[in-house]
Amino acid sequence: MVANKYVITLLGEKDHGKSTFIGNLLIATGTVSEHRIKDAEKYAKSGRFEPAYILDSFPEERSQEMTIDTTRAEIEQDGNIYEFIDVPGHLELIKNMLSGASNGDLAILMVSAKSGEGFQPQTKRHIFLSNLLGINAMIVAVNKMDLSGYDKDIFDRICSEVKLYLDAIGFNKPLHFIPISAYGNENIVSRSDNMPWYNNKPMFDTIREFASEYGHGDTPKIKGLRLIVQDVIEDNGKSIVFGQIYSGTILVNANVRIEPTGSMEKVLELHAKGKATDSAEAGTNVVIKLEGTGFVKRGDIITDGSGSSMLKIKAKVFLIRQLDVVKPQKLVFKFNNNDLVASAIVPKGSISPETGIYGPAGNILYENTSALVDIHLTKPYLVERFEDLRELGRFGIFEGNDLIGIGVVV
Amino acid sequence: MIQQDLDKLEEKSVFVLREAKAKFKNIAALWSMGKDSTAMLALARKAFLGKVPFPVIHIDNSIDFPETYKFREELAKKWNLDLIVVKSEIRGELSGFACCGSNKTDALKKLMDERNFDALIVSIRRDEHGIRAKERTFSPRTKDFKWEYKDQPAELWGNYSSKMDGTSHLRVHPLLDWNEIDIWNFIKKENVPMNPLYFAKDGWRYRSLGCTHCTVPLKSNADTIDKIIEELETTKTEERSGRSQDKEQEYTMARLRALGYM
Incomplete structure (x- = not known):
């Protein structure tokens, strides 16, 4: 059986609980071995084990109690793989945040309900960036409810602040709000008794629902051929072109156009998945043979004639x-x-x-x-x-x- | 463990291998004769019209298993590999940090100085270790071979880092997204020749292969690829639990990798 894989990126300000959330979810789902927990325990600064240490595996990340670089962790459940991308929340580490967040289809936004933390400018930047990069849906986790008296008013206030902001930037993707305590494992895999006013599913169930509905990548609207050239080798007066198809289909014997030069060429041979073939589709790496040399190079795009430079x-x-x-x-x-x-x-x-x-x-x-x-x-x-x-x-x-x-x- | 979509994994990794080949003039791959680097070579053959188009390097500390040496010779011949064997100088301890940290890394440094490789393909996977999960697909190493893990370059989509001043070479990691079970599915599908030590004999098998001093077999009856896949579907044991403990602790791994270990 082949798993569906869903890629979920964490967003939010530093210390709002992104790594703690994933760490505790990994423990609660039985994903992390005892051995790895014990290894992390040995390095606990205060002598107290932090679930974030499971993600923060660099020595400096543990001693400074902060995420420096992005990492990934998978949870397997019901034949699916949920891959969580943890990112640093610090302003100056936004390049590392982008290296991770640029890969996610879904987002979990962490907003701390603790007094003095709340909905921060850096949290807004993370939302703005992931909206720019085309996230499909977002779950807003209002975290640290245990440190704010499990107060529904605080939860409601943060939700409306977030909604107001999302409206302002034109974010119109599916959304869900949920009060949690990542550290205390409340509303993570099971409902918390401390928040009876929240009568919806806990985080992990919500994530799974969102994943199955909105977690399947994006279908390109462009139907024409777009083949990006990676490398060209000359062989006996012919060009052997290595590349990947981003959209459309390529057929053997078809005429294709090289962008940006506009040169028209015929596909003499086509190879994909290690063998010769008559056609190949989007997502496939191919090798094609074209008559002549000198008209195509790395970085060019091969099309079916649609589109222009x-x-x-x-x-x-x-x-x-x-x-x-x-x-x-x-x-x-x-x-x-x-x-x-x-x-x-x-x-x-x-x-x-x-x-x-x-x-x-x-x-x-x-x-x-x-x-x-x-x-x-x-x-x-x-x-x-x-x-x-x-x-x-x-x-x-x-x-x-x-x-x-x-x-x-x- | 559940299988990922092998076709998708392969396409992504083929793209990475071809990027590495196209971007750098002078590349090589590290080959330990283990399952991952051997699977990577099989994938390279698929990516490059049936031939591995770069030299493969074995850093030989002379204490690998006899089966491993035999497998190396057989496959190098069968696949017509441009094999470079570098003997590491054995100094002091022959295990753990000292061995992997200086003996192997020094030998690699020496070779890199001689051959000036711009990029080294290394078949690590994210699921093997917390530290390896932090790697980029293209990861620069400094002149003294250090991994500046506190300041890694941004990596967006299919656009990977180039060699800059101060970079000795880049490590290229085509298999980061693969899990252990995916490697075995690929081996099965492509009928990739394998080191016999992975298959159970008298109730024991090697799940992860290092050298004779730091690797121990695990209890297992999996003597075929199908049985290995079946075992991995249900196991709770970690892949590298048969590796020397002092090396596998995360801080040791962080120190080793910062120094240039794979």
Whole structure:
């Protein structure tokens, strides 16, 4: 039997209980071995075992009691695999948060109900980012109810704050709110007696329901062929092209177009899954043989003739480092496996990730803000709107290996 | 353990292997002759039209099992592998931290200096260990081979890190998403030749293979691939429980991996 795999990312401010939640869920579901718990216990700083240590396995993460880098843990239940992506909540670790959160289909938002914690700006940024990256649904866990007297009013207040914010940024995905204590295992796998006013299912049941309804990736709206070229080898006057199909179908003997050059070629041979074949579909890695050489290279996109390359991309970006669009910088826009260079970035408007409010844009795009921009490329390239084909509609903005921001084509 | 969709796993890993090959001029793979790195080579053959297109490295501390050496020679011949065997210098202790930390890593460093590989394919999996779960698919190592795990580069979708100033090489991890049972399903489906030590003999089998000093067999009657898969579907024992304890504790693993261990 093959499992359905659901990928769920945690969101929220530091110390609001993301790692503790996953840690306790792993223990409660019998996923973690005694041996691993004992190993984690040995390093408990205060002599008290923290369930978060199961995820936070770096020495520094335990001694500082904080998550530094993203990690994953799987829970198997009823023939399904639920993969939880834990991410750091600290503002300065947002690149690590994105490395994890960019992979999830579903999100669990942790908001602490403890006095002085609550719905924080960093929590809003996490929601904004995962909304930008196309999360399908979200469960809002109001955590630390044990430290706020299991008070329904506090729960209700946080829920309405979150809803107000979600409306402001136009988040219209399926939602569920649930009061929990991650540390005390309340409303995690079973209902808590301390919150009789919450008469719905506990977390794990809710996660499973959400997963089966909303956890199945995204079907691309683009039906035409989009094949991204990874490598080309020349062989006796022919081009052997290695690549992956992001949408559509490729057929042997079909005519295909190479973007951005526009060159038309015939598919002489097609290989997929280790053997020769007549056709291959989206999600498949292929090798194709084309007549002639020199017209196709790594980073090109092979199409069925639909779609065309452009010099200007309209995008919505989120900056994790300040960007002065006038200052010359060696930025690369990393679309799938291709590095694109811009001749100009023209800001068209700003968006506050904390309020969702649009405003005018200046030449400086500030750290932890969002903006609408026109990106003028030095060479034409084929992209798609994010909502039409995710793989060709999202990008990272890098300086070397350093992430400056992320964006989607709008 | 439940099986994942093998087809999806394979496609993702083939993409990673091809990215590594296309992105770097000079790559190699580490091959311990264990199930994971052997499965990775079988997958590379599928990805590259039937041939493993890069050298494979065995860091040999001379204390591997005789069966392992025999398996190495047979498969290297059968698959026409460009095999590089590097003898590690044996100093001091022949077990645990000292052995894996300096003996093996030093030998690898020396080879990397000689051959200037930009990237090394390493067949670790996230489900093996809490520390390995924190890895990126493409993970840079510094000039002195360190894994700067407190400051890893961002990794978004199919766009992986490049070699930068200060990077000696990148570790490429094509099998991160695979679980132990998926490896065995792949071995079964593709009929991948395997080291005989994995199969039970007189009630014992090796579930995870290291060298003779640090690995012990576990009680098992699984003497076929099907029986191994069946065993894994129900087991509560951890895969690496037959490995030397001092090495497997998380802090030791963190120190070892920071120094360049796999």
